[in-house]
Structures are given as structure tokens and as C-alpha cells.
Amino acid sequence: MNYLYFWYIQFLQNYNIPKLFGDITFPLLPFCIIAGMIILFVLVLVLMERKVLGLFTQRKGPNRVGIWGILQTVADAIKILCKQNIDVQGSDKFLFNVAPILVFVPVMILWGIIPYSTEFTFMNFSVSALLYISIAVLPVIAIILAGYSSNNKYSLIGAIRSGAQIISYELPIMFVLLSIAVLSSSVNLKDIVFSQLNSYSVLGWHFIPCFLGFLIMFICILAELNRCPFDLPEAESELVAGYNTEYSGMRFALFFLAEYANLFVMSAFLVILFFGGFLPVTFKYISEYIFSDSQFLQVFIYFEQVFWLILKSFLLIFVIMLVRATLPRLSVKSLMQFSWFVLLPLSMLNFILIAVIKFCVGGGNL
Amino acid sequence: MSNIMKINIGPQHPSTHGVLRLITELDGEEIISIEPVVGYLHRGLEKLAENRSYLQYLPMVDRIDYLGGFFTSYAYCNCVEHLLNCVVPKRAEYIRVLCMELNRIASHLLWLGTFMLDLGASSPLFYCFRDREIILSLFEELTGQRMMYNYFVFGGVRFDVTNEWLNKVSDFIVKFPQCISDYEKIITKNPIFTDRTVNKGILSKNVALQYSVTGPNLRASGMDLDFRKSNPYSVYDKLDFVPAVNHLCDSYGRYLVRIAEMKSSVDIVKQVVRYLKENNGDISANIKAINLKVQEGEYTSYVESSRGLLCCYLRADGSGKPYRVKWRTGSYYAVQVLPQIAKNVNYNDLIAIFGSLDVIMPEVDK
Numbered sequence: 001m002n003y004l005y006f007w008y009i010q011f012l013q014n015y016n017i018p019k020l021f022g023d024i025t026f027p028l029l030p031f032c033i034i035a036g037m038i039i040l041f042v043l044v045l046v047l048m049e050r051k052v053l054g055l056f057t058q059r060k061g062p063n064r065v066g067i068w069g070i071l072q073t074v075a076d077a078i079k080i081l082c083k084q085n086i087d088v089q090g091s092d093k094f095l096f097n098v099a100p101i102l103v104f105v106p107v108m109i110l111w112g113i114i115p116y117s118t119e120f121t122f123m124n125f126s127v128s129a130l131l132y133i134s135i136a137v138l139p140v141i142a143i144i145l146a147g148y149s150s151n152n153k154y155s156l157i158g159a160i161r162s163g164a165q166i167i168s169y170e171l172p173i174m175f176v177l178l179s180i181a182v183l184s185s186s187v188n189l190k191d192i193v194f195s196q197l198n199s200y201s202v203l204g205w206h207f208i209p210c211f212l213g214f215l216i217m218f219i220c221i222l223a224e225l226n227r228c229p230f231d232l233p234e235a236e237s238e239l240v241a242g243y244n245t246e247y248s249g250m251r252f253a254l255f256f257l258a259e260y261a262n263l264f265v266m267s268a269f270l271v272i273l274f275f276g277g278f279l280p281v282t283f284k285y286i287s288e289y290i291f292s293d294s295q296f297l298q299v300f301i302y303f304e305q306v307f308w309l310i311l312k313s314f315l316l317i318f319v320i321m322l323v324r325a326t327l328p329r330l331s332v333k334s335l336m337q338f339s340w341f342v343l344l345p346l347s348m349l350n351f352i353l354i355a356v357i358k359f360c361v362g363g364g365n366l
Numbered sequence: 367m368s369n370i371m372k373i374n375i376g377p378q379h380p381s382t383h384g385v386l387r388l389i390t391e392l393d394g395e396e397i398i399s400i401e402p403v404v405g406y407l408h409r410g411l412e413k414l415a416e417n418r419s420y421l422q423y424l425p426m427v428d429r430i431d432y433l434g435g436f437f438t439s440y441a442y443c444n445c446v447e448h449l450l451n452c453v454v455p456k457r458a459e460y461i462r463v464l465c466m467e468l469n470r471i472a473s474h475l476l477w478l479g480t481f482m483l484d485l486g487a488s489s490p491l492f493y494c495f496r497d498r499e500i501i502l503s504l505f506e507e508l509t510g511q512r513m514m515y516n517y518f519v520f521g522g523v524r525f526d527v528t529n530e531w532l533n534k535v536s537d538f539i540v541k542f543p544q545c546i547s548d549y550e551k552i553i554t555k556n557p558i559f560t561d562r563t564v565n566k567g568i569l570s571k572n573v574a575l576q577y578s579v580t581g582p583n584l585r586a587s588g589m590d591l592d593f594r595k596s597n598p599y600s601v602y603d604k605l606d607f608v609p610a611v612n613h614l615c616d617s618y619g620r621y622l623v624r625i626a627e628m629k630s631s632v633d634i635v636k637q638v639v640r641y642l643k644e645n646n647g648d649i650s651a652n653i654k655a656i657n658l659k660v661q662e663g664e665y666t667s668y669v670e671s672s673r674g675l676l677c678c679y680l681r682a683d684g685s686g687k688p689y690r691v692k693w694r695t696g697s698y699y700a701v702q703v704l705p706q707i708a709k710n711v712n713y714n715d716l717i718a719i720f721g722s723l724d725v726i727m728p729e730v731d732k
Contacts, residue, residue, distance in 0.1 A: 057492035329486025
């Protein structure tokens with residue numbers, strides 16, 4: 001981050017622009033980078049989802065716009081931006097308009113919290129993991145607002161379901177996060193990544209001692225994302241489209257964008273907690289093999305770290321898509337039961353287990 | 367203040383399998399009452415018969431049930447043939463049975479796909495359509511049509527089957543049981559699937575008989591009533607097959623019955639193909655269908671269609687037009703029983719239960 005800052009100040013000084021201006025406007029830079037990344041990733045993810053689902057269901061997926069349909073999502077995005085924003089009669093205009101923004105803003109903040117590499121962390125707090133979790137639940141408020149203000153009964157039911165779902169699946173996440181904090185003695189995401197640094201590469205990652213925790217977290221994240229089999233809030237066969245039934249045009253696009261942006265950022269979060277974040281799968285960074293005599297080695301390593309994080313996240317997203325292609329939807333009752341009676345006790349058990357492991361390995365020293 | 371929310375599902379809703387409207391009262395997400403409203407797809411198919419000649423009405427009967435055109439076709443042809451006292455050649459009857467059984471498989475495949483879609487699993491639909499596609503291509507090759515076949519004529523069938531076509535059918539029949547077991551592997555023991563279907567939508571034998579529900583829905587309630595066995599029409603008495611029955615009475619039972627029915631249809635098709643390969647003969651009784659006059663009288667034909675008992679009542683007055691045609695279709699009764707079996711269930715399960723009944727709206731509204 002400091003590199004970026006100094007580079008920016010230097011860049012401005014070349015044009016004789018005072019440092020103060022640079023200090024004030026600097027936050028815009030990561031903001032723009034994140035915004036650009038979100039747009040790019042969402043376009044890729046939507047296409048990937050359609051291609052992957054096509055693969056699993058013996059179809060081709062989009063293949064008409066551009067080579068292999070790569071421009072399909074771009075075309076969709078243009079279409080959705082050109083569409084009319086329909087105002088629903090009897091809806092609460094203010095809440096109705098503000099909900100899509102509220103759903104999108106927390107997701108954008110989440111993108112800023114994720115450490116992409118040793119240097120690219122736009123917001124580095126000492127408690128960033130806790131901050132991440134607390135911000136990750138904010139979209140549900142927007143979803144409830146959207147459902148409430150739409151003046152549509154399907155939306156309302158979807159919103160209420162979403163609220164109940166997030167509340168019950170939030171607790172196991174906290175317990176798993178707690179066990180990760182114990183394992184790595186930190187709640188800073190970057191420190192969590194570095195605590196997985198090990199000369200045996202993969203063996204140091206947290207998913208080995210905390211595999212149960214990973215499974216719990218994975219399931220809970222699916223629920224948080226309203227992904228199949230927990231897609232009850234937008235169950236299309238019952239609730240038409242759930243909370244976003246009445247949304248169209250740009251407002252719908254924001255919901256859509258937030259959903260997929262959330263998908264990536266949540267899997268990145270999982271990768272950071274359990275799969276070594278931006279650490280390489282290989283024993284040394286590939287850049288170290290190739291550019292070992294280059295003076296820019298460090299820079300190459302930073303970019304390679306971003307590559308590893310994205311690669312692992314996409315593999316995880318692939319698994320999430322595989323789950324979507326395989327499973328039917330849970331019923332409301334078993335959704336709640338599963339969380340409170342299965343996941344919550346298991347996550348507590350996992351926490352105790354991890355604490356014992358840590359105690360034994362650390363030689364009676366937590 | 368009442369806590370009851372009235373919600374109007376349909377007639378335009380993504381999962382009511384057509385234009386069914388359900389006026390539902392919800393307490394929270396629990397269903398208090400349901401009132402099905404039918405008739406949005408009424409085309410007056412019974413009245414239309416009265417000012418058309420017998421032959422002119424023949425293509426229309428395919429439209430009564432767009433997923434089982436052969437059944438309705440057979441029921442109507444059977445009536446006319448009976449009133450004309452004409453004997454249908456053996457080979458024609460076997461071809462008709464072959465078509466009807468393949469049609470049953472195609473219809474059940476589509477049901478399986480849409481039922482899983484109702485439960486929130488999107489992939490099975492495409493796999494079911496893959497196999498259904500093969501059957502439809504076979505029909506297209508035989509009749510020239512993929513949906514509205516107009517293939518059965520008074521006294522026989524329009525075109526003879528060729529040996530190549532029969533070989534293609536045999537190929538399909540050899541491959542198809544493997545496909546069914548593939549579906550069963552991923553669906554039958556899936557915990558989410560059983561959670562959503564076992565003990566959901568219980569239709570007891572008594573209620574089923576009171577509402578005169580027939581077909582797979584009745585057989586899943588423990589009543590062994592299959593008109594192919596109890597009142598053998600066509601050449602079913604010469605064929606060896608076991609009708610599927612079980613006593614589970616729930617959505618899961620209905621699923622199992624339909625899967626077993628597909629298997630027994632495969633058995634029937636095997637026997638029919640063997641017969642058709644070994645025996646040659648006429649395919650039509652050569653009735654002059656243009657300006658056909660039917661002597662006075664009435665007749666009701668019974669056909670076990672894929673959605674229950676299909677009756678065609680025909681009253682002739684000696685002129686060139688039917689005096690009265692009345693259709694009795696299975697889906698109509700399945701819709702009527704829905705309020706009974708979906709009482710006090712979660713809204714989440716309503717669509718799943720409705721999906722398990724296999725209702726096709728054009729068949730209800732006629």
C-alpha cells in the first residue's frame with residue numbers, strides 16, 4: 001500500500017501538484033482499483049457460472065457473443081443498464097432506492113479489507129477478520145429493506161427468510177473464526193496468512209488442523225451468499241425472485257453485482273483463513289525460480305501472490321458452482337435445524353479441539 | 367388485527383407448470399388454506415368437436431395434453447372405432463402401444479425434471495431433456511412431428527414403422543435403464559431430497575378415492591389400480607409388465623412410482639419391438655375418414671395416461687359430426703386434491719407437493 005501511496009505522490013509532484021491534494025485524493029485510487037476489479041471479476045464470474053453450469057448439464061453455455069461467448073456478460077450488462085427503472089406502486093420510494101446501494105457498499109468495503117498480497121491491502125486493521133465478519137452481515141439489512149419496501153409479498157417472504165438465515169448461520173462462522181484466531185494468534189487477516197507460512201508449503205495451512213471448521217465455514221458461507229442449497233430467499237420456484245422481484249434496470253444490476261462480488265470476496269476470505277491466502281502452493285514463489293536475479297523480484301512476488309489468491313478463490317468458487325449444479329434446495333425448517341442443532345455444536349466442538357491441539361503443540365502455551 | 371396474509375400465486379408464476387392460480391392464505395409461512403382457480407387455458411376443446419367432422423377434430427385432441435398426445439389420440443380413435451365396429455389390425459395396435467409407452471417415458475422424464483426444478487435443483491432438468499430429446503426425435507422420424515403427432519387414425523396408424531426405426535428404439539431402450547439408475551443415484555437417497563419429500567403432501571388412499579385421483583398419484587397411495595391391467599385395452603393383455611405400486615402416500619412415493627413406471631414401460635417397449643420385428647401385417651383398417659358418418663350410439667374409452675385415467679366419452683347421432691365429446695383427464699382431479707394435502711404445510715413445501723402431483727394445465731382446462 002505504501003508503494004502505491006509514494007508512487008502516487010511522486011506522480012503528482014512531477015506535475016507540481018501539492019502533496020496535500022495527493023493526501024486527500026489518495027483514497028480514491030484504491031477505491032477506483034476495487035471498483036474496476038469488482039466489475040471485471042463479476043463479468044468473469046457470471047460467465048464462468050454459466051459456462052460451468054453448462055458443462056455440468058451437458059450444454060454449451062453462452063457461445064454466440066464473441067469467441068466462446070466471452071462478451072455475453074458485457075452484452076447483458078449493457079442491456080440491463082438500458083432498461084427502465086420501474087417504480088412500484090405503493091412502495092416506500094426512499095427505502096426502495098436506497099436498498100440496492102446499501103447492499104453494494106458493504107461488499108465493496110469487504111473487497112478493501114482482503115489482503116491480496118503482502119503489499120496490496122487497501123485497509124489493514126489489527127482486527128480485520130472481525131471487521132470483515134461484521135461488515136459481511138450488513139447486506140442482509142439492505143435485503144430486508146428491499147423486501148419490506150417493495151410492496152410485494154414474495155419479496156417480503158424472501159427478505160424475512162434471508163434475515164432468519166443469516167442470523168442462524170452467523171454464529172457458527174464466529175466460532176470457526178475464533179478457532180482460527182487461536183491457531184494463528186491473531187485476528188488480522190494478513191497475520192493469519194503469514195501464520196500459515198511453513199517450509200512444507202501446503203502442510204502449514206489451517207485446513208489441516210481445522211478441517212471440520214473449514215466444512216462448517218464453507219456451508220455457512222453458502223448460506224450467507226444465498227447460494228444453493230440455501231437459496232431460499234430467492235427461490236425462483238416459490239418466490240419468483242425473492243427480495244429483488246420488483247427491481248429492474250440499474251437497481252437490479254446492483255443486487256446482481258453485489259451477489260457475485262460477494263461470492264468472490266467470501267471465497268477469498270475462506271482461502272485466507274484455511275488455504276494460505278496468497279501463499280504459493282509450490283515451496284518457493286515461481287518468480288524466485290524465474291526472476292531470481294532481477295532487481296524487481298519483490299514486485300513480481302507481490303503480483304504472484306495476487307495470482308495465487310485469485311487462483312485458489314476461483315477453485316473454491318468452482319466447488320460452490322458444483323454444489324449448485326448438484327443439490328436441491330433445503331426446506332425452511334431443516335435449514336434452521338441444521339444450523340442450530342448441527343453446525344453450532346460442531347463449531348463449538350471444533351473450537352475446543354483446536355484449542356487442545358494448540359495447547360499440546362505449543363507445549364502448554366496458548 | 368389478523369396475522370393472515372393472502373397471497374395470490376399465479377396465474378403467471380415461474381413454477382405453477384402453466385397458468386394455475388392458487389389463492390393462498392398464509393400465517394407466517396404456514397399455509398392456512400388454498401383455493402385453486404382453473405380455467406385460464408380453456409380452449410373449448412369439447413365444444414369445438416360439435417361443429418367439426420370426426421376427422422377435423424382428430425388433430426385437436428393432441429392438444430388436450432401436450433405431453434401425452436398419443437394417449438388422447440388413442441382414446442378418441444378408440445371411441446370412433448368402437449362405434450364404427452371396426453377391427454384394428456394387430457400390428458397397428460402394437461405400434462400404438464409402442465408410441466404410448468414411449469410417450470409415457472417422455473412425459474415422466476419431463477415431470478422428473480420439472481419436479482426437481484421445483485425442489486431447486488436445476489441440473490436434472492437438462493439430463494431429463496437429453497433423454498426426452500431422443501424419444502422426441504424418434505417420434506419426429508415416425509410421425510413428422512415432435513409434439514402434436516396426429517399419428518393415430520381411425521382404424522390404425524398413419525405410417526408403418528421401419529426396421530431401422532425399431533432398431534433405434536431398441537438402442538434407446540438398451541441405454542435408457544442406465545440413465546434411470548444415474549438419476550436414482552443422485553436423487554433417490556439425497557438427504558435434502560428425502561427431507562423435502564418424505565412425509566410431505568400425504569395423500570391417503572381414502573382421500574385419493576374420494577377425489578377420484580388416479581394414475582401414479584393413486585398408485586403411490588397404495589391402491590393397485592392400473593387400467594392397463596384392470597381393464598386391458600389395446601393389446602396390453604398380451605404384454606407382461608408389473609404396475610408400480612407403493613404405500614408411502616407422500617411425494618417420495620409418487621416419485622418412486624413414476625421411476626418404476628418408466629422401468630416397466632421399458633419392459634413393455636422391449637416386448638412390443640420384438641413383436642413388431644417378427645410380425646408383419648396391415649397398419650390400418652382402411653376406413654374412409656373423409657365424410658365419415660358414425661352410426662348413432664355412445665361409447666367411453668378408458669386409457670391409462672401418464673397423468674391418470676383418461677376417458678373420452680363420445681356420443682354420435684348418425685351425422686358427420688360428433689354430437690357430444692366429453693373428456694375426463696387425470697390432472698383435473700389432482701389439482702382439486704391439492705388443498706387437502708397441502709394444508710398446514712410450509713409455503714416452501716407447497717410447490718414441491720404440487721410438483722409431485724404432475725399437473726399439466728392444458729389437460730385441466732381443456
